[in-house]
Amino acid sequence: MKSVFLVIGYLVSLMIDLSLTEDSESLRDKEDRLTNQLKKKLPAVFPPDDIQNKEVVFSLGLKQIVEVDEKKNSWTISFEILIQYFSDSAKWDPEEYGGNEYIFLDDHSVWRPETALPSLIEMIGKISDRKQVLMYDGRVIAYDQDVTGVLSCLINVRKFPYDEQECRIRLMNRMPHRNWNVTVNPMIQEHFLSSYKDNFQWEVIKPMQFSIVKSYTQYEQTGVELTVRLKRRSIFYEFFLITPSLILYICSGFEFAIPVESGEKISFIVTILLAEMVNFGILQDIFPPSFDELPLLAEMIATQIIHIVTLSVIAIIVVHIYHSNIGLEMPAYLVKLISSKKLRCILIIPQEIPEKSNTIQPTEQSGKEEDGTQLNDNGARQLQQELEKFCKDEGTSSDDARDRLRDSQWKKMSAVIDRIMLIGHFIVVTVVILYFLIMYQID
Incomplete structure (x- = not known):
């Protein structure tokens, strides 16, 4: 009996499959x-x-x-x-x-x-x-x-x-x-x-x-x-290109904190310059070789390089004045500059460099107190007074005293140049950064 039902079920399923096949073929047709x-x-x-x-x-x-x-x-x-x-x-x-x-x-x-x-x-x-x-x-x-x-x-x-x-x-x-x-x-x-x-x-x-x-x-x-x-999306370039360049540019001012006698001023500023040149080379790989307008970023880094090159030249001049001008007479107008009390008050002239003999005292010959900002006879009389007091205070001969006085004056001059350039450096850095920030905002 079971076999009969199995056969009937098989036949029914076969008929259903045949009907579906015919329907599918008709749809395909x-x-x-x-x-x-x-x-x-x-x-x-x-x-x-x-x-x-x-x-x-x-x-x-x-x-x-x-x-x-x-x-x-x-x-x-x-x-x-x-x-x-x-x-x-x-x-x-x-x-x-x-x-x-x-x-x-x-x-x-x-x-x-x-x-x-x-x-x-x-x-x-x-x-x-x-x-x-x-x-x-x-x-x-x-x-x-x-x-x-x-x-x-x-x-x-x-x-x-x-x-x-x-x-x-x-x-x-x-x-x-x-x-x-x-x-x-x-x-x-x-x-x-x-x-x-x-x-x-x-x-x-x-x-x-x-x-x-x-x-x-x-x-x-x-x-x-x-x-x-x-x-x-600028975050990548801000982190890997702009920020290092600005940090190097600002850190270039630390060159003025290095004493001249250390011998490291020139090497420090040249290292900063080489690092900025590397950033400039990276821009050459990004921008096309010819274009109508220079990118502001390229102009900014080029300006930084020019500024740092100027600092390098000034550093060489300061080191040269500090070490190589001993024995040369200092012109009277430079003596007037390094003897100014006004510059000393604003810390242009360092307090630790001047010798006590370099302080100008009232003299009977002049009949009045001189503050270093006034000279008579083109500074010759003031130089003679400084030399006489230097000999008296140090107990040395006039020749040795003259050499030491010249040495002290030129070292003071190198410090004055360094301080003046430090002020100019921060002014230029501020102007450059503000200028390019404004230019980026202008449509």
């Missing part, structure tokens, strides 16, 4: 018949004569900013292309074809407008997922996914790394003899923008701009233009 019918009604090379309103919708969708090359003025972009139109020849009744409301066809099985990207330099890889979809209401859709290409876009690095870049991507119709009305479908465009993947170096400024453009060459061509605006 209906789809093949629909495909053949559409291919006969719709031309593959020329546009159909019954395109509604002679209107073709072009649409571009941005997927990802792959790379922005400042040296080559090019953008590598991944994007999508969508083209659609309505044709009465593409309509069918879904009930006659097993409920099919859409069908996929091979590429170029039916006509699709020939398009061009004028700014395209190179197509990277093959276009994947290139499809054509026909809807029962007569809509023909052709779209290309994951199109990656190198586009020519002008890059302005004037305000690097706080710059904003703009690139206009055009999708033009290649059939100038056809008077097609090119439009942009906002709903489709909004859908394609949702597939954008963020870039670690660039931020897309939204909303993007879409417009219909015309090109007047040999023929009038129409198309759509997608304007993409990017803002550079």
